[in-house]
Amino acid sequence: MLTLWIVVPCFNEEEVLPETASRLSALMKELMYENRISGESRVCFVNDGSADSTWEKIRSLHESDPLFAGLCLSRNRGHQNALLAGLMLARTHADAVISMDADLQDDPGAVRAFLEQYENGCDIVYGVRSSRASDSFFKRSSAESFYRLMKFLGAELVFNHADYRLMSRRALDALAEYEEVNLFLRGIAPQLGFRSACVEYERAERFAGKSKYPLKKMLSFAFDGVSSFSVRPLRAALVLGGAAFAVSIVILIYCLIRHLCGKTVSGWTSLGVSIWALGGLQLLMIGVVGEYVGKVYLETKKRPRYIIEETLL
Ligand code: UDP
Ligand code: MG
Numbered sequence: 001m002l003t004l005w006i007v008v009p010c011f012n013e014e015e016v017l018p019e020t021a022s023r024l025s026a027l028m029k030e031l032m033y034e035n036r037i038s039g040e041s042r043v044c045f046v047n048d049g050s051a052d053s054t055w056e057k058i059r060s061l062h063e064s065d066p067l068f069a070g071l072c073l074s075r076n077r078g079h080q081n082a083l084l085a086g087l088m089l090a091r092t093h094a095d096a097v098i099s100m101d102a103d104l105q106d107d108p109g110a111v112r113a114f115l116e117q118y119e120n121g122c123d124i125v126y127g128v129r130s131s132r133a134s135d136s137f138f139k140r141s142s143a144e145s146f147y148r149l150m151k152f153l154g155a156e157l158v159f160n161h162a163d164y165r166l167m168s169r170r171a172l173d174a175l176a177e178y179e180e181v182n183l184f185l186r187g188i189a190p191q192l193g194f195r196s197a198c199v200e201y202e203r204a205e206r207f208a209g210k211s212k213y214p215l216k217k218m219l220s221f222a223f224d225g226v227s228s229f230s231v232r233p234l235r236a237a238l239v240l241g242g243a244a245f246a247v248s249i250v251i252l253i254y255c256l257i258r259h260l261c262g263k264t265v266s267g268w269t270s271l272g273v274s275i276w277a278l279g280g281l282q283l284l285m286i287g288v289v290g291e292y293v294g295k296v297y298l299e300t301k302k303r304p305r306y307i308i309e310e311t312l313l
Helices: 017-033 054-064 079-091 108-119 137-152 169-176 185-191 215-229 232-260 268-301
Strands: 004-010 042-047 068-073 096-099 124-129 161-168 196-201 308-312
Touching (some): 004 079, 017 042, 042 054, 042 079, 054 068, 054 308, 068 079, 079 161, 079 169, 096 108, 096 169, 108 124, 108 161, 161 169, 185 215, 215 268, 232 268
Parallel strands (some): 004 096, 042 068
Antiparallel strands (some): 068 308, 096 161, 124 161
């Protein structure tokens, strides 16, 4: 029978954890009762260096019910790394693993549909949100433009899919081969190949607590996504540089003609403008190149993406 693990990264989630645990335990027990999943199935909470009582709560859940497993990272490493740590642990125990946020925004009701697709032979099942009604206007429009930008830049992404996803053991073994430090799991999953399917679900409001993704983190996550999966911004330097050069030739010809006609222009304005425009353009593109060089630097160090402090199984 199928052994299912649900991996839930948690960062300062003491407020939602009890509710999440009780809902997931109810769901898992139902599935076990229906003989759809084995008794070895687990809900694994990954503590991503929380400063509150999240880990103590996970520990007491584990002590009260063996359904709950726990993984404690040595410090905060961010959502993607915490998720990866959980997935890599789950991979050695489970046939299929579902990743889910701790705040109950990912409707646990969709798990049944995930399992159906898995049984139909899919190795990856993407949870896709059917509407963004629960998001603020700002979050909705920024998130949707992010998906469009990524698509334009040539990265393969499943539209409106975040990290609510089922992966088979085979898919996770493939994921383990990806050694990049700048993790962007939702971009890697489509690259793995395998048969996949999408399951729609209604995304709820965060059950309790505050979002751990303030604007600054969201922007840097989006930029990481772009620069980890696309080299087009680098090529943009070439295009922009070429365009600027073409424009400067036109201006040069114009200046020469003015000069030959004997109309010497004072020229401060045009000069000032072009210095600023070209200087700005150069700095911008050096910045883009620098961003990629920085990535190369980080990747060559091959530092561990997470360090495990404790495992409760
Ligand atoms: N999270 C994490 N480490 C972090 C930030 C977030 O493990 O450094 C977890 C968090 O506990 C939650 C999930 O990632 O389970 C998604 O975070 P959140 O709900 O705050 O993001 P939002 O839904 O607002 O984008
Ligand atoms: Mg959330």
